Amino acid sequence: MSAQDLKWEKCGNDPPWDMCQRALLRGDREKEPSEHMLRFPKGFKYPRHWHDNPEIIIVTEGATEIVFDDGKERVVRAGEYLYIPAKAPHKGSCIRGCTFYLGLVGVDSYYDK
Secondary structure (H helix, E strand, C coil): CCCHHCCCCEECCCCHHHHHHEEEEEEECCCCEEEEEEECCEEEEEEEEEECEEEEEEEEEEEEEEEECCCEEEEECCCCCEEEEECEEEEEECCEEEEEEEEEEECCCCCCC
């Protein structure tokens, strides 16, 4: 699949997710593991949340900063990889905008409480 073939859609309808775009690469995130490309505009901040399953991130453009509840912070730049363990609360931002591959190891889930 080439980048030109990607079909970008909104990540969600509510702020801030209405500013994010997602392109499905493989799978059905509601039923099985899946792979996606996500892109976020300059200044995007994603709120604290966690998932039932691990996430795999590879940044392809820009950089994202991830902050975990245990105080660890990680800036992931283009070409870098990040593994987010299951049930690890985190938040983050894309200060200058970013695009990344997201591998969902299991069915997608999202909790913010």
